[in-house]
Amino acid sequence: MFFDAELYNTLDKPWETILKFLGKTLPDLGFYSEEPEVVMDVGCGPGYLSKNYIFPCFPNLQEMIAMDVTPNMIEEARTRHPHPKIKYVLADIEDG
Numbered sequence: 001m002f003f004d005a006e007l008y009n010t011l012d013k014p015w016e017t018i019l020k021f022l023g024k025t026l027p028d029l030g031f032y033s034e035e036p037e038v039v040m041d042v043g044c045g046p047g048y049l050s051k052n053y054i055f056p057c058f059p060n061l062q063e064m065i066a067m068d069v070t071p072n073m074i075e076e077a078r079t080r081h082p083h084p085k086i087k088y089v090l091a092d093i094e095d096g
């Protein structure tokens with residue numbers, strides 16, 4: 001599997017579908033909590049979605065762990081979308 005951050009940034013994304021999922025489907029399911037939360041974004045890619053769309057959905061967020069297995073995705077995320085509450089981690093979710 002190969003992902004390239006530079007190429008990925010040039011592609012169109014299904015933003016409407018993603019925004020509907022985050023803004024309607026998850027609240028309808030009662031997903032969000034009033035309690036302080038730690039959120040994990042697995043496969044965060046270059047971090048645009050993590051910081052600009054997922055992060056704002058959680059007003060009580062304490063920390064977000066944004067994980068990706070591809071080094072250039074994590075480098076891109078750390079460079080372009082830093083935030084004191086987002087920790088970008090290079091890791092494979094399939095590792096035990």
Ligand SMILES: C[S@@+](CC[C@H](N)C(=O)[O-])C[C@H]1O[C@@H](n2cnc3c(N)ncnc32)[C@H](O)[C@@H]1O
Nearest residue numbers: 003043044045049068069070073091092093094
């Ligand atoms: C289609 S991109 C989505 C990126 C971002 N979530 C977005 O919506 O813009 C999928 C990402 O998942 C990552 N990925 C794939 N398998 C993974 C695994 N086993 N553990 C962590 N990240 C993984 C890839 O490196 C890639 O950056």
